[in-house]
Structure formats: C-alpha cells, structure tokens
Amino acid sequence: MEVLESLIQKNDSKILLVVLDGLGGLPVHNGKTELELAKTPNLDKLAKVSALGMHIPVDVGITPGSGPGHLGLFGYDPVKYQIGRGILEALGLGLKVGDTDIAVRGNFATVEYRNGTPIVIDRRAGRIPTEENKRIVENILSGLKEIEGVKVQIASGMEHRVAVVFSFPEPLEEGSDQVTDTDPQQVGKPPLDPKPKNPKAQKVAEVVKKFIQESANLLKSEKKANYLLLRGFSQKPKIPAMEERFGLKACCIAVYPMYKGLASLVGMEIVEVKGKSIKDQIQTLKSVWDKYDFFFLHIKKTDSYGEDGNFEGKISVIEEFDSCVPDLLDLRPSVLAITGDHSTPSLLKGHSWHPVPLLIYSPYVLGGTSDRFTERECLKGELGIIPAKKIINLLLANSLRLKKFGA
Amino acid sequence: MEVLESLIQKNDSKILLVVLDGLGGLPVHNGKTELELAKTPNLDKLAKVSALGMHIPVDVGITPGSGPGHLGLFGYDPVKYQIGRGILEALGLGLKVGDTDIAVRGNFATVEYRNGTPIVIDRRAGRIPTEENKRIVENILSGLKEIEGVKVQIASGMEHRVAVVFSFPEPLEEGSDQVTDTDPQQVGKPPLDPKPKNPKAQKVAEVVKKFIQESANLLKSEKKANYLLLRGFSQKPKIPAMEERFGLKACCIAVYPMYKGLASLVGMEIVEVKGKSIKDQIQTLKSVWDKYDFFFLHIKKTDSYGEDGNFEGKISVIEEFDSCVPDLLDLRPSVLAITGDHSTPSLLKGHSWHPVPLLIYSPYVLGGTSDRFTERECLKGELGIIPAKKIINLLLANSLRLKKFGA
Numbered sequence: 001m002e003v004l005e006s007l008i009q010k011n012d013s014k015i016l017l018v019v020l021d022g023l024g025g026l027p028v029h030n031g032k033t034e035l036e037l038a039k040t041p042n043l044d045k046l047a048k049v050s051a052l053g054m055h056i057p058v059d060v061g062i063t064p065g066s067g068p069g070h071l072g073l074f075g076y077d078p079v080k081y082q083i084g085r086g087i088l089e090a091l092g093l094g095l096k097v098g099d100t101d102i103a104v105r106g107n108f109a110t111v112e113y114r115n116g117t118p119i120v121i122d123r124r125a126g127r128i129p130t131e132e133n134k135r136i137v138e139n140i141l142s143g144l145k146e147i148e149g150v151k152v153q154i155a156s157g158m159e160h161r162v163a164v165v166f167s168f169p170e171p172l173e174e175g176s177d178q179v180t181d182t183d184p185q186q187v188g189k190p191p192l193d194p195k196p197k198n199p200k201a202q203k204v205a206e207v208v209k210k211f212i213q214e215s216a217n218l219l220k221s222e223k224k225a226n227y228l229l230l231r232g233f234s235q236k237p238k239i240p241a242m243e244e245r246f247g248l249k250a251c252c253i254a255v256y257p258m259y260k261g262l263a264s265l266v267g268m269e270i271v272e273v274k275g276k277s278i279k280d281q282i283q284t285l286k287s288v289w290d291k292y293d294f295f296f297l298h299i300k301k302t303d304s305y306g307e308d309g310n311f312e313g314k315i316s317v318i319e320e321f322d323s324c325v326p327d328l329l330d331l332r333p334s335v336l337a338i339t340g341d342h343s344t345p346s347l348l349k350g351h352s353w354h355p356v357p358l359l360i361y362s363p364y365v366l367g368g369t370s371d372r373f374t375e376r377e378c379l380k381g382e383l384g385i386i387p388a389k390k391i392i393n394l395l396l397a398n399s400l401r402l403k404k405f406g407a
Numbered sequence: 408m409e410v411l412e413s414l415i416q417k418n419d420s421k422i423l424l425v426v427l428d429g430l431g432g433l434p435v436h437n438g439k440t441e442l443e444l445a446k447t448p449n450l451d452k453l454a455k456v457s458a459l460g461m462h463i464p465v466d467v468g469i470t471p472g473s474g475p476g477h478l479g480l481f482g483y484d485p486v487k488y489q490i491g492r493g494i495l496e497a498l499g500l501g502l503k504v505g506d507t508d509i510a511v512r513g514n515f516a517t518v519e520y521r522n523g524t525p526i527v528i529d530r531r532a533g534r535i536p537t538e539e540n541k542r543i544v545e546n547i548l549s550g551l552k553e554i555e556g557v558k559v560q561i562a563s564g565m566e567h568r569v570a571v572v573f574s575f576p577e578p579l580e581e582g583s584d585q586v587t588d589t590d591p592q593q594v595g596k597p598p599l600d601p602k603p604k605n606p607k608a609q610k611v612a613e614v615v616k617k618f619i620q621e622s623a624n625l626l627k628s629e630k631k632a633n634y635l636l637l638r639g640f641s642q643k644p645k646i647p648a649m650e651e652r653f654g655l656k657a658c659c660i661a662v663y664p665m666y667k668g669l670a671s672l673v674g675m676e677i678v679e680v681k682g683k684s685i686k687d688q689i690q691t692l693k694s695v696w697d698k699y700d701f702f703f704l705h706i707k708k709t710d711s712y713g714e715d716g717n718f719e720g721k722i723s724v725i726e727e728f729d730s731c732v733p734d735l736l737d738l739r740p741s742v743l744a745i746t747g748d749h750s751t752p753s754l755l756k757g758h759s760w761h762p763v764p765l766l767i768y769s770p771y772v773l774g775g776t777s778d779r780f781t782e783r784e785c786l787k788g789e790l791g792i793i794p795a796k797k798i799i800n801l802l803l804a805n806s807l808r809l810k811k812f813g814a
Contacts, residue, residue, distance in 0.1 A: 003486055366782055384792035386467055393468025397760040404758055405465055406472035407495045
C-alpha cells in the first residue's frame with residue numbers, strides 16, 4: 001500500500017473539484033492569455049486568499065488526452081493506468097463499459113466484392129454525413145444484438161465513426177483484448193481478419209470475426225457504408241475505485257459522455273444533469289450536496305473554444321464560470337479546487353503540454369501570494385508546480401482526511 | 408550506490424543545520440504568519456543574502472511525525488527508512504536503542520482477576536498521575552532487570568504511558584519485532600498474548616510473555632496500575648550512518664530525548680547540553696566546534712507552542728532564536744542552514760503538511776531574491792520547493808564536498 005492510502009481517515013468534509021476543461025492558455029492578445037483577458041472579479045477575490053500553483057498533467061512537455069488528463073486529477077498515475085482507445089471512444093459516445101466488456105473504435109468503409117472477397121475501396125466510406133451514420137446504426141445494424149451469447153452495442157460517432165462494445169457473459173482474463181486491427185490501412189486490399197495475439201484473446205477474436213461477417217451481410221445493400229473496420233480493441237483497465245483508495249464517496253456532474261465515462265472508471269456515481277449550462281450543473285450539484293464526499297464538476301466549453309482557436313469564446317466561458325463562483329462558495333465546501341485537465345491554448349487550437357493553473361481554497365492555506373487566478377499569478381503561489389496526481393494529496397490534507405505519517 | 412554518495416569528497420568545512428521544530432505556520436493575525444509577525448532583524452539581514460526556498464518533508468499533502476521529519480533533513484528518505492512507534496517512544500523517553508534491541512510502547516492498565524484470569528477493566532489505569540507512574544517504575548518494576556538473559560529497561564512517560572526496551576545478548580534477525588500487540592482494545596476482555604507473526608519473532612514473543620507475567624506479579628498490590636499492555640514492538644531500522652554515506656562526522660545538540668535519539672539513529676554523536684536555553688545550546692555548540700564536520704542544532708519550543716495554538720509563544724521563540732543568529736555567524740560556518748522538520752501552524756495546533764521555510768547561507772548562493780525569512784518570502788527564493796531529503800545535497804555542495812558528476 002502507498003503511504004497516502006495508509007493515512008486515510010474519514011470525516012464529514014466535502015471536497016469540490018471543478019475542472020474547466022483545457023483551462024490553461026498562452027498569450028493571444030496584447031501579450032495576455034485568455035485567463036488574463038477575462039474579467040473575473042470573483043476568481044480574483046478567491047485567488048487572493050487561496051493556495052495557488054500549477055500542475056503538470058502527465059510529465060514535463062507531454063500533451064495529455066482527456067483520459068490521462070482526468071485520471072491525474074482523480075489521483076491516479078496516468079502512465080500506470082492507461083485507457084485503451086476503444087474504451088475512450090465508447091465512453092465518449094455514451095456507451096457503458098463493464099468489467100467483462102471489450103470496446104473498439106470502428107468506422108464505416110466502402111468495399112467492393114471481387115470473387116466474393118471484399119476489397120476496401122474507401123476506408124472512410126466517403127465520410128458519410130453523421131445523419132447517415134445514425135440511420136444505418138439505428139435501422140440496419142439494430143438487428144445485430146448478440147453474437148454467440150455476447151451482447152453487442154453500437155454507437156454512432158461523427159461522420160463515418162462508430163464505437164462497438166462486446167459484453168461477454170463470463171469474466172475476461174487480462175489480455176483478452178489483444179486482438180489485431182482489421183483496417184488494412186490502404187485501399188485495394190481486403191480487410192484483415194481480427195487475430196488473437198495470445199491464446200487468451202482467441203474467443204474475443206472469434207466473436208469479432210463473426211460480428212464483422214454478420215454486419216457485412218446487413219450492410220450489403222448500402223452503397224457507401226457497406227463494411228465495418230475495427231481497431232483499438234480494449235478492455236476496461238483494472239482501476240481501484242476512489243472510495244477504495246481514498247475513502248471518498250464521489251460523484252460526477254458532467255454534461256458530455258466522455259467525462260462521465262472517465263469518472264465511472266474510478267467508481268464515481270454519475271449524476272444526471274437537467275439542462276446543459278453551467279448554472280444547470282451547479283443546480284444539480286446543490287441537489288446532491290448531502291449525498292457525497294467528493295464532487296467532480298466538469299465544464300467542457302473552455303476546451304471546445306480553445307480547440308477552435310476561438311479565444312473570445314474561451315474568455316466568455318471563463319467569465320460565465322466566474323459569475324457562478326459565489327454559488328459554489330455558498331455550498332461551503334471544506335475544500336474547493338479549480339483547475340483544468342490540461343491546457344488548450346487558443347493559439348495552438350489543441351491540447352498542449354503547458355502546466356495548468358491550480359487553485360485550492362480551504363481554511364488551511366497560506367494565501368496572499370497572488371492577485372488573480374491566471375497562469376502568471378499561479379506561478380507565484382505556494383503550491384509550486386506539482387504533478388496532477390498529487391493534487392488528491394492536497395485535497396485530502398486540506399479536508400483533514402489524512403492522519404500523520406510516522407510518530 | 409547513489410549518485411550523491413559516489414561524489415563525496417572530504418574537506419575542512421563546517422556545516423551547521425539549525426532545526427526550529429515545527430517552524431512553518433499559517434496566517435494567525437492580520438493575515439500574517441508567526442514568522443511574519445515576529446521581529447527578526449538578524450534573520451531578515453541574513454535572508455537577503457541567502458538562498459531561500461521551501462522543503463516538503465515527506466510528500467505533497469503528507470503531515471510528518473518527528474521521525475520522518477528529521478530523517479528527511481538528515482538526508483534519508485523517510486518513506487524508505489520508517490521508524491517503529493516503539494523505537495520513537497523509547498527514544499522520546501530517553502532510552503537508548505541498540506542493534507539487538509526491541510522497543511515497545513506500553514501503558515499501565517487496571518485488570519481484575521476472575522478465576523485467576525486478568526480481565527481489563529480500564530485500559531489506561533484511570534490515567535494515573537505521572538508521579539504515580541514514576542513511583543511504580545522506579546520502586547516496583549525496578550526489580551525486573553532481566554528475563555532469560557535479556558536486559559529490560561523501562562521508562563516512565565506521561566500519565567499511564569511507558570516505554571520498554573528489551574536488549575538481547577545476540578544479534579536479532581530483521582523481522583524479529585513482528586510480535587502482536589497485547590492491548591485487547593476494549594474492556595471486559597483479557598489482555599492478549601504477545602504472538603510471533605513469523606518464526607523469527609518466536610524468541611522475542613516468549614521473552615515478552617514472561618516479562619508481562621513477572622511485571623503483573625510485581626504490580627499485584629497496586630490498585631489501579633496493576634498490569635502492562637504493550638503495543639508497537641519494533642527494532643531499530645538498519646540505517647547507514649551519516650559518516651558512511653556522506654563522510655560527515657556529525658553531532659547533535661538537542662535538549663529533548665526524542666531528537667537525540669533520532670540523531671543517534673543516523674550515527675550522530677550526542678553532545679550533552681548544560682542548561683536548556685537556546686543560548687546554552689549555542690554555548691555547547693561553540694565548545695565542540697573543532698570536533699565535528701556537521702552540527703545538528705535542534706530547537707524545540709517553536710513546535711511546542713505551535714501545538715498549543717499559542718502563536719505569541721511561537722513568535723517569542725522565533726525572536727529569541729533571531730537574537731542568537733549573530734552568535735552562530737561568529738562561528739563562521741561554511742554553510743548555515745535554518746529550517747524546520749515540518750510545519751506546526753498555531754492555527755492547526757498540530758503538525759501539518761505545509762512546506763517548510765528553508766534558508767541556506769554560504770559564499771556560493773545567488774541571494775537577493777527576498778526580504779525576510781518567512782513562508783511567502785521563501786517562495787520567491789532560488790531553491791524552489793524541494794523534498795527535504797535533497798537538502799543534504801545542497802549542504803554538501805555549498806561546502807564544496809561534492810565532486811563533479813561525469814566528465
């Protein structure tokens with residue numbers, strides 16, 4: 001057992017972790033970042049009396065995806081616990097992934113049958129519209145619910161993309177997901193057979209092969225999307241739940257499926273949000289405040305605008321969140337942390353490796369180091385630059401949920 | 408061998424490490440910490456020309472006991488070298504613990520004999536006064552000096568508490584201390600037998616069992632304190648001495664037994680202090696200045712007042728120490744480090760997880776980063792926030808006791 005886990009004690013404290021997705025930025029206008037340009041009177045006030053710092057999601061210079069970004073914030077080493085692509089895609093499309101499931105990314109392709117052999121002529125089925133994708137999944141593939149006792153769920157993604165989850169009736173050994181991709185990666189070739197890389201994956205490969213055949217039969221009359229290519233078979237990683245590791249009954253208040261999925265991987269309960277705005281999320285937070293110890297509030301749009309390179313949009317979400325800060329404080333959390341899962345500078349139009357601003361508010365901070373909650377002001381703070389996975393230590397310490405180490 | 412150890416070279420430099428126990432604090436008055444409220448003209452002057460920073464005793468968010476707090480400062484990984492409760496208790500009560508010793512915490516309890524079987528009716532013997540405890544240990548248990556060739560030492564603690572050290576004539580294997588506690592943890596039950604958790608602990612368990620029986624016989628006529636419950640059997644951990652690891656002939660100048668004990672664990676020589684004041688300690692330091700390379704000067708009262716929540720008391724000790732700084736500088740140490748083993752904010756009335764201010768004065772520092780020796784000013788310093796166990800690297804480097812790594 002790790003030192004941290006050996007020191008856990010329970011109490012009635014409430015820990016609120018707010019994740020503004022892709023929060024950190026770079027100068028976009030007059031040498032100022034999105035956080036610096038935003039008008040944030042409430043965050044400014046809070047920053048003056050909080051512990052500030054920066055966190056590094058995975059490692060110096062490493063740009064994280066959403067999976068590693070969030071696992072770190074939840075207290076899990078994102079290098080130790082890696083989440084397969086198939087799992088993330090399935091979670092992102094709202095599918096649930098259980099312990100005996102295999103998830104995989106897929107995409108519709110166009111094949112031509114030559115002497116009965118399918119030959120790929122378009123690996124992305126002409127990037128069919130998302131609506132087409134939905135029609136096919138809902139009307140045509142809906143007949144395919146089970147293969148040899150294994151339940152099958154398919155979810156439409158954007159354009160030609162799908163995710164598939166195979167739910168086995170029996171426990172799967174670790175390594176059962178070691179099945180080769182079926183995408184031949186070039187046109188003019190037949191799709192590859194899914195092959196087991198080890199004997200444990202034999203059964204999964206057989207089911208997948210049958211699934212591909214049956215789906216191809218159902219798709220035969222389609223002009224473009226008449227075949228499914230699958231890649232990234234993956235099992236749910238074995239992750240001890242937050243309650244088991246930290247003694248925290250945790251819940252997730254998120255709007256987008258991916259983040260609910262990530263939260264469920266560490267055992268958080270998913271609270272359904274009525275509506276989609278930050279206000280709606282906070283309303284939901286209030287309604288379950290008595291039921292949990294740890295609350296993960298996920299705000300998506302900072303990242304979305306960052307990805308679009310829309311710094312004004314990102315600023316407006318930061319300002320919208322700022323207006324909600326008093327509502328969060330009204331809940332009187334024992335510890336309030338505000339941060340991001342990674343930086344998404346509008347300048348880069350994508351996730352980045354930059355450290356992420358971090359604010360921790362509790363009765364037991366030094367404070368008084370900084371004037372605002374921005375990248376440059378956080379660098380002056382008392383927390384320094386720490387790995388994301390250590391944030392949980394601070395949340396537990398500030399909520400007095402850790403015993404002393406040694407006498 | 409670690410990189411550090413491979414680079415050690417000797418010279419005539421003198422390293423002085425001053426530990427103000429529990430030094431770091433949190434705002435207690437007008438938003439200021441104990442260090443900020445204290446008038447410290449000498450430390451202020453020194454801080455302006457020193458390397459400043461903070462250290463983290465064990466890990467982010469982890470509150471250390473005195474053992475891990477000091478081991479880190481001495482250059483030892485406090486997670487790798489863990490000191491058993493029994494050892495610390497014994498050291499704290501002034502018992503010496505050698506390589507073939509087993510130490511244990513104990514407390515007087517009240518038992519009632521039913522059909523000859525002792526039944527615990529008060530696990531703390533009514534919290535007898537410390538004077539009672541002393542009387543019993545000195546007058547009644549003093550008859551119990553040896554069990555089957557194993558020497559026994561008992562030391563009185565506060566109220567019902569004692570520490571016992573069993574000194575075996577022969578070397579003990581690692582794991583010989585794996586003996587179960589005898590406290591049944593509830594009244595109405597008989598004390599538990601000490602049982603070996605593995606075959607190596609067989610002999611120790613037998614001696615302990617006999618000790619408990621013989622002590623119970625001696626205590627029979629006592630009304631309250633008529634039985635000893637023992638818990639936390641522990642061996643001295645195998646720790647390479649500072650001289651072996653760092654080539655430093657080290658000594659300890661402390662008043663309280665616990666810190667002398669901790670210093671002795673890493674091979675420091677314990678210099679007896681005549682008197683108890685900081686001035687007395689510095690007088691002692693001067694008297695042995697020619698004899699050692701490394702001097703550990705431990706000042707206790709900052710922690711004691713912090714634990715009491717008495718911030719004014721803590722301030723007064725800081726100011727008393729400040730007045731002694733010129734005397735320390737008069738010794739012309741090659742390197743002077745001033746820090747704490749952990750923070751003890753008066754606000755928390757106990758040890759805490761907060762980083763601890765650190766000052767290193769030598770001819771080879773940058774300096775000029777900060778105006779005072781306080782938490783917030785140390786955050787601006789050139790050392791950043793470092794693990795305590797790395798401080799020894801800086802002490803060795805600044806005393807030019809490290810060769811270049813690689814060509």
